[in-house]
Each structure stands twice: as structure tokens, then as C-alpha cells.
Amino acid sequence: MRRDHYCSERCGTIARNLDCERRTCERCGRRFGILPYERTRVDQRFCSHKCRYPSGGERLETLLRTEGECRVYTGAVTRDYGRLWVDGRSRLAHRYAWELVHGLIPDGLCVCHHCDRPLCCNVDHLFLGTAEDNWRDCVQKGRTVVGSKQPRAKLTEEAVRFIRKAYREKSMSASKLARRFGVAKGTIQSVMWGRCWKHVTD
Secondary structure, eight states: OOGGGSSSHHHHHHOTTSOOEEEEOTTTOOEEEEOGGGTTSSOOSSSSHHHHSSSHHHHHHHTEEEETTEEEEOSOEETTEEEEEETTEEEEHHHHHHHHHHOOOOTTOEEEESSOOTTBOOGGGEEEEOHHHHHHHHHHTTOSOOGGGSTTOOOOHHHHHHHHHHHHHTOSOHHHHHHHHTSOHHHHHHHHTTSSOTTOOO
16 A cells, blocks of 8 residues: 555554545644544544644633633633643643733732632632632631531630630630530630631621
8 A cells, every 4th residue: 555545654554444534724734634533523623732722821712611700611620620731731720811811920829719619710700819818708708617617616606705705804714614615625725815716706
């Protein structure tokens, strides 16, 4: 069989007894071959992954779906956040969306969501903040399992306020409060000194 029977060495190696279908890449104009079993694939308009996604921004756009005012990422997800492969490394989709519009994110800052949808990449729904800002926003919107919402919690918000009031007024010792609420003395001291239950305001 003649060597030029196939459009490329790849086609000749994989299927020596099959003819390939020759196509022209819509991006670069290079001729490439489609093997018979590849003709059912959804997108065979480009010769390579690089031509199909010439930039991370265009790739991100193909993976977004509009839901109301949100632009929801539909690609790979890790711990509720979208992940995108850009320039040889994995990036968080919403952070990359922010950088496309506003530039590099300063060190130590997070990209937070006004809409509370981790997969949303609508830049109008994003804002910069510290980890503390992000946590405070999360608590204010009731999206965290804190305090009495935790299944194993032994104290309530009312008990915490009582403990702190007793600490300020010096009306009860930590040991007595521990016996009253059935917890360790160290737990009472952590509540008194604000090491835990930080979301409770006096």
C-alpha cells in the first residue's frame, strides 16, 4: 500500500487498512485526518487541543452556562469550586475569570462571591477580600455550620452569652460554669476569652 494513502503518519500507523477523512482546521488551516471511529465525536473542526482552545479565556467561555444572573462553570469541580487547565497548570475558574478582567490578584487575597455560588464566574458577582472577609461574609449569610448548628455542640448561643456575662461580672467561676453546662473547664475558658464561638455577639 502506498505511503501517501494516509493523510499523516498517525493515520497510517493506527489504521493501515482504513482510509481517513481529510479535514481542514478552522483555526490554523492545517490539513488533518479523522479516523472512522472518530467521526462520531462532537467536535472535529480543529486539528488539536491548542487550536480548539487557543486561550484560557475562550476555553472558560465554552464551559459557562447562564443561570439567571450567574455564569455557572460546568467543567471539572474540586471541593465545590470549578477548576480549569490553563497554561499547563490547574486554576480555579472563578479566580481566573476575575484575572481576565481585572488582572493579577494581589497576594493574600481571595475572590469571594456576592451570589454565594462557588461555581459562578460572573465577574459582577465577584469581589476581592481577605480570608477573614470571606469567612465573615460566609457567617453573616448563614452558610456555615457553626455554634449550635453543629450536631455535636454542647452549648448554645444563649449559654455562651450567659458564660461571658458571668465572666465579666465575676459572678461564677469557670469550674462552676463547666459543671453547670456539662463541659470541660477549658471549654468554658475558651468561650470566656473569645477563642471560640466568635460569631456570638454579647
